[in-house]
């Protein structure tokens with residue numbers, strides 16, 4: 252299907268009727284470009300209003316490994332691509348050390364618009380709330396149906412709890428390879444968000460946090476190789 256056809260086929264994503272989610276107009280086999288185009292006009296929660304643009308997932312639709320973070324950050328919001336800012340550089344480093352080629356994975360977030368509050372000239376990250384995460388879930392579901400990864404890596408508490416429930420603790424269960432929620436879905440593995448490493452106070456703390464992330468990613472790599 253050509254880009255643009257979905258939006259014309261069914262609904263206007265900017266329509267005031269919020270009972271119809273724009274993702275309902277898209278089928279997984281419409282492809283990534285169509286999903287991205289329809290999501291660009293999403294108004295299913297309020298986050299679009301203060302963000303620059305929708306930041307949809309990117310990577311190989313045939314990837315066996317999919318990584319999900321929380322939401323785009325300041326740089327991602329401006330660039331329109333996931334994991335291209337400071338946290339993205341940490342993720343690149345961790346993937347490299349874990350022997351994973353970023354070109355061969357699919358990366359996305361549970362929420363596709365940047366949530367922030369002003370602080371002087373800066374835009375400070377704000378955690379999305381459960382309503383916003385729920386509103387954005389149809390987009391993540393479409394990405395999952397398109398990619399059908401073998402392993403889904405959940406980066407940080409927001410992504411982990413969005414998928415595994417609010418009681419899930421990354422600090423206690425990171426690096427554990429979990430069975431699919433609904434077979435034949437992907438196996439799951441939660442780990443720390445790369446931005447947690449940026450908050451390290453010392454280089455020792457940073458090295459230890461990066462090592463934990465790398466070790467967890469190695470578990471994911473070995474799972475897809477098995």
Ligand code: SF4
Nearest residue numbers: 293295296364386387
């Ligand atoms: S955060 Fe998600 S649900 Fe909310 S407007 Fe953006 S794309 Fe739509």
